[in-house]
Amino acid sequence: MATASDEAEMSTYPDLKLFIGGKWRETPDTLPVVNPATEAELGRLPCARVSDLEEALTAAQKGLEIWRRTSPRARAELIMHAASIMRDRQEEIAQAITAEHGKPLAQARLEVIRGAEFFEWDAGEAMRVYGRVIPSASGSKISVHHHPIGVVAAFSPWNFPMSQPARKIAGALASGCSIILKAAEETPAGAIHIVRAFEEAGLPDGVLNLVFGKPSEISGFLIPQPAIRLVALTGSTVVGRQLTELAAQSDTRVLMELGGHAPVIVCEDTDVQKAAISGAIRKMRNAGQVCTSPTRFFVHERIFDEFAHAFTARAAATVVGNGVDDGVEMGPTANERRIPVLTELVEDAVSKGAELRTGGARLGGKGYFFQPTVLANVPDTARIMQEEPFGPIAILNPVRDLDEAITRANSVDYGLAGYGFTNRADYIDRMIDGVEVGNFSINTLEASLPETPFGGVKASGYGREGGTEGLESYLTTRNVWYSTEIV
Incomplete structure (x- = not known):
């Protein structure tokens, strides 16, 4: 028999679905999401099939063409709007995080705010992606430009259900990229709430896609795809090395935040x-x-x-x-x-x-x-x-x-x-x-x-998230050389 606390928990826990091309969807294959404090089942999580991943990839490519042409200020305003929605729903999101992860509610509330702060900081950085002009002795005009790298395949862990997905999504969207996020199957609610906020804020279809399923199957399908130009992972060193090797086969850039001791x-x-x-x-x-x-x-x-x-x-x-x-x-x-x-x-x-x-x-x-x-x-x-x-x-x-x-x-x-x-x-x-x-x-x-760059050395990874360095992995640098005469 369900207790009053059980019923309250279920009322605040979100419906578990995939989000592909601006639409929520279910699949026949599901996994249980369990409250680690009570061992009670919170819901069934749909697992993406290959057909779902194919559609997510197509949607992300279409979303990229819209989002990369959206001005940095417009991107920043939409990201800030979504962050505001998350702040307004702090208690609802925190309750869901505690239910699926087990951390004290006070810590879950702080995590929601930290996740919103990641979005707010990167939104500001979106308007500070500066190029530069290089003086030339020959009289040519040389300039440096930064462009979105493309479609991002991101993988977030279970220990921080909201703030870890927030790091990846914030970097990608602020830079003008589209993203397919594979969030943790054990703690999916944080990512679902983030997607809900961006859906309500008016993010174009396909820019943000959310999938769940067997990690090796999802990474094995997505990473070799030519459209994927960055693989971003927070996870163990063992998994990071595996995904880095897979990405190297197609010369795909990686952003790895791995283990520590x-x-x-x-x-x-x-x-x-x-x-x-x-x-x-x-x-x-x-x-x-x-x-x-x-x-x-x-x-x-x-x-x-x-x-x-x-x-x-x-x-x-x-x-x-x-x-x-x-x-x-x-x-x-x-x-x-x-x-x-x-x-x-x-x-x-x-x-x-x-x-x-x-x-x-x-x-x-x-x-x-x-x-x-x-x-x-x-x-x-x-x-x-x-x-x-x-x-x-x-x-x-x-x-x-x-x-x-x-x-x-x-x-x-x-x-x-x-x-x-x-x-x-x-x-x-x-x-x-x-x-x-x-x-x-x-x-x-x-x-x-x-506001600080975060990342490791040695077996703890490559690249940085946060700070003024946080968008570098999501951008390409282009040197433009314009000569006034044909030489």
């Missing part, structure tokens, strides 16, 4: 209590399912015991539960398959000598909950020192000095985000120069804003 360097001069408590709170945000999540804490040995005690106490006190309940700080993992992976990583670390300070196991009988977990003195031979846990697990290790901390921070293939806590200017300079990441933050665990 973020180091946090805690120097001996910092405020130990504040650094520990902020680290524990941020580590458990989104149940640790964040590519920039602070995970490998390298703490100066003089303050290690105090830091570890404060960090562990705050992590253990994290309020875990259904994201719709008041006071909840951490919801479930987004899907059941994360539980055995996290359990194996903890067991492997402990078997190799790590100390389990708190947590380490599944929590409760229903829902995909995992305890906030802290491991200390973890040896480098443990899998979790190299593998991104993508869950609520923190690693605390002592270091002798800053040199050792930087060396250990750089000891993994990933290089997405890194953090440092210190008040010394020389330490700050050494970390900025020495830590190999695309995003480095000092005395804060915030890694990304709409």
Whole structure:
């Protein structure tokens, strides 16, 4: 029998459909979308067939011809209108995100605003795609122009149902491109709400298309198509390499925001209590399912015991539960398959000598909950020192000095985000120069804003989203040389 909360949840959850060529559609093949806190089915998600993908590609090509000729100001005004609609529907969208993902409602509300901010920033950037004139000694007129790259095939993950699709859609539309988005099957509501907003704002048919289905089948069909000129992915490094190889076969550009295993360097001069408590709170945000999540804490040995005690106490006190309940700080993992992976990583670390300070196991009988977990003195031979846990697990290790901390921070293939806590200017300079990441933050665990370029180095990807650099991947650069005489 459905409870009142179940009925309220269903009333705010959107109908699940594909959006192709300006029309919503269903298909006979469907997948269940499940609430990870209750394991109740929220709805059935239609999966795209090859015929749907063919129609999406045709629609995107037609939409491109309209949208690329639309003035930057007109594009910006429409994007801003859609962002305003999303802001007005913050509560409805947040309720849907919490239902399908499990994150606390307060975090889901903030995600809706962040998604709208991505659109608003890129809308402004659409009007600042400047070319330039190059003086020529020969008297010729030389200029540089930027043009939309074409049809974009984009793939977004399940950990941020709205803000991750927003990054891809905002970049494409602001640049004058059309886009086919394959959003996450487990958390489709955010993308559906974005499409609804653009439909109501008057976006021309075919400019934005939304599909769901088996990821390998959709990428395998779309990426080799000659009309696809950019592949944009936020996902794991393994998947990123596969899609990059596929795109290379047709010389298609890629924009890859891939995995991370973020180091946090805690120097001996910092405020130990504040650094520990902020680290524990941020580590458990989104149940640790964040590519920039602070995970490998390298703490100066003089303050290690105090830091570890404060960090562990705050992590253990994290309020875990259904994201719709008041006071909840951490919801479930987004899907059941994360539980055995996290359990194996903890067991492997402990078997190799790590100390389990708190947590380490599944929590409760229903829902995909995992305890906030802290491991200390973890040896480098443990899998979790190299593998991104993508869950609520923190690693605390002592270091002798800053040199050792930087060396250990750089000891993994990933290089997405890194953090440092210190008040010394020389330490700050050494970390900025020495830590190999695309995003480095000092005395804060915030890694990304709409106005800043976001992306990784090494195995964490290529290209940037956000900031003044955010539209570069979606544009081509053309050199125009006009000679006044035939030479």
